[in-house]
Amino acid sequence: MSTFYFIAFLSIFFSILVISAKNPVHSILYLILTFFTFTIHYILLNAQFLAIVNFIVYMGAILVLFLYTLMLINLNKESEPVKPFMVKFAGVFGGGILIVALVASLKSIGISDPVILKNPDLGLVKNLGKVLFNEFLLPFEVSSVLLLSAMVGAVLLATKDPKAA
Amino acid sequence: MDSLTNTIHAVPLNHYILLSTIIFSIGVIGVLIRRNAIVIFMSVELMLNAVNLLLAAFSVYRGDASGQVFVFFIMALAAAEVAVGLAIIVMIYRNTNSVDINVLNRLKW
Numbered sequence: 001m002s003t004f005y006f007i008a009f010l011s012i013f014f015s016i017l018v019i020s021a022k023n024p025v026h027s028i029l030y031l032i033l034t035f036f037t038f039t040i041h042y043i044l045l046n047a048q049f050l051a052i053v054n055f056i057v058y059m060g061a062i063l064v065l066f067l068y069t070l071m072l073i074n075l076n077k078e079s080e081p082v083k084p085f086m087v088k089f090a091g092v093f094g095g096g097i098l099i100v101a102l103v104a105s106l107k108s109i110g111i112s113d114p115v116i117l118k119n120p121d122l123g124l125v126k127n128l129g130k131v132l133f134n135e136f137l138l139p140f141e142v143s144s145v146l147l148l149s150a151m152v153g154a155v156l157l158a159t160k161d162p163k164a165a
Numbered sequence: 166m167d168s169l170t171n172t173i174h175a176v177p178l179n180h181y182i183l184l185s186t187i188i189f190s191i192g193v194i195g196v197l198i199r200r201n202a203i204v205i206f207m208s209v210e211l212m213l214n215a216v217n218l219l220l221a222a223f224s225v226y227r228g229d230a231s232g233q234v235f236v237f238f239i240m241a242l243a244a245a246e247v248a249v250g251l252a253i254i255v256m257i258y259r260n261t262n263s264v265d266i267n268v269l270n271r272l273k274w
Binding site for chain 2: 004005008011012015016018019024027028031034035038041042045046047049050053054057058061062065066069070072073083087088090091092094095096098099102103106109111112113114115116117118119122123127128131132135136139140143146147149150151153154155157158160
């Protein structure tokens with residue numbers, strides 16, 4: 001039980017560091033640590049498939065893409081121009097209000113039941129594969145079209161316009 | 166594996182919702198206070214992940230595998246979104262020589 005709270009604390013700590021780090025490269029490294037704590041959360045929920053996918057797709061693919069883009073367009077500046085203090089304060093205040101509103105609505109629900117894994121096989125690859133390829137076969141195939149179109153769009157956007165160049 | 170899953174036995178669902186709320190709000194704050202387009206994009210990823218965790222927790226709570234399948238779809242969507250978004254950021258950098266979003270104030274009304 002205390003494992004969850006320790007990992008939750010680490011998640012919040014690293015995600016605060018993500019948005020407060022001056023150097024964008026440090027932000028990305030903290031984001032990797034945050035995603036690693038999320039992977040541990042999935043393991044604690046015995047969602048093994050999600051843990052592996054989170055590890056490979058998020059920490060492996062997406063964050064490498066982020067780092068690569070950042071290196072590609074490196075600004076050679078330690079820090080970006082910061083927003084004025086009032087804007088920052090308003091942003092933090094707005095986010096704080098969001099937390100308060102959501103927590104207050106949560107309080108009105110009252111005491112909740114503990115999360116108990118009734119079926120230990122729930123998050124395993126075998127079980128999820130059966131659900132994915134029976135009930136969700138069409139969305140699964142459509143998502144491949146989505147990925148293909150995203151790839152074509154990314155290539156189209158990132159290549160230089162031959163007429164302009 | 167039993168000892169591992171036993172560790173979550175006493176965690177109430179509210180605490181998962183609380184954790185996801187806090188991380189989602191941190192993502193919102195990050196979008197509001199940063200000016201670097203890439204850091205803003207990372208904050209959006211943070212928000213997506215908070216929702217993913219909550220969906221997985223609800224899926225375990227209800228004993229329904231559909232929630233975890235949905236998280237899988239969100240991850241596929243996030244991969245597509247990151248590819249397109251970073252391509253747009255590269256294009257912006259090529260045109261304006263910076264990733265400062267205040268340069269793009271022509272989109273302001």
